[in-house]
Amino acid sequence: MNGEREIHHGVEFENPIGTPVLAAAAGTVVFAGDDSGGGLSPWPNFYGQAVVIEHHPAGWEQPLFTLYGHLSEMNVWEGEPVQVGQVIGAVGMSGSADGPHLHFEVRVGENTYASSRNPELWLTPRGGFGSLAGRLTTPTGENIPALPVNILPLNSDFPPLYLQTYEAGEALSTASLEENFAVWNLPAGRYRMEFIANGLHRLEITIHPGERTFVTP
Numbered sequence: 001m002n003g004e005r006e007i008h009h010g011v012e013f014e015n016p017i018g019t020p021v022l023a024a025a026a027g028t029v030v031f032a033g034d035d036s037g038g039g040l041s042p043w044p045n046f047y048g049q050a051v052v053i054e055h056h057p058a059g060w061e062q063p064l065f066t067l068y069g070h071l072s073e074m075n076v077w078e079g080e081p082v083q084v085g086q087v088i089g090a091v092g093m094s095g096s097a098d099g100p101h102l103h104f105e106v107r108v109g110e111n112t113y114a115s116s117r118n119p120e121l122w123l124t125p126r127g128g129f130g131s132l133a134g135r136l137t138t139p140t141g142e143n144i145p146a147l148p149v150n151i152l153p154l155n156s157d158f159p160p161l162y163l164q165t166y167e168a169g170e171a172l173s174t175a176s177l178e179e180n181f182a183v184w185n186l187p188a189g190r191y192r193m194e195f196i197a198n199g200l201h202r203l204e205i206t207i208h209p210g211e212r213t214f215v216t217p
């Protein structure tokens, strides 16, 4: 936007207005309402009508939160328990949205904007798709921030992806992985990954269906 690449804390699922939105996992609704007063982000009415669900997955010490923004309808109330797959609302374009889509966000530990993580690694890839994540570092092991990374398909007509690593100071990575880039929805197949850090790096990677490929060149 305005020539800047600014971090977006969620992923967008473009769908027609009214498409049902389902709970990603079982939990309890902790927010269901209008974001016009702010509180969910640093800006008022960023998410429009939004639902936040708190989850306590087995084996996790911290709660997880999933956020569903820009809804046209909400079907749940604060305090209501929900099951995985339950319809909690419908796709809309309320709040700061250019068109109808679901904004989906994952927050770890507490329900704050600063606690959001890259949601791409929290989503199960669709059939025939796999995910890619990695950590690009300097020779001394420091994460390289805001580094452009090209992912070029070698045996499919899937469009090339132009990513960049997380910016410095962004706590977006999944703690157990410490990745600094990730993408969840690549068709299985071969890709060439390119980036420039101390010279041009080109490596071939394979994405397997239903699996995550982790790259640490």
Ligand SMILES: [Zn+2]
Pocket (backbone or CB within 6 Å): 008, 010, 011, 012, 102, 103, 104
């Ligand atoms: Zn969004």
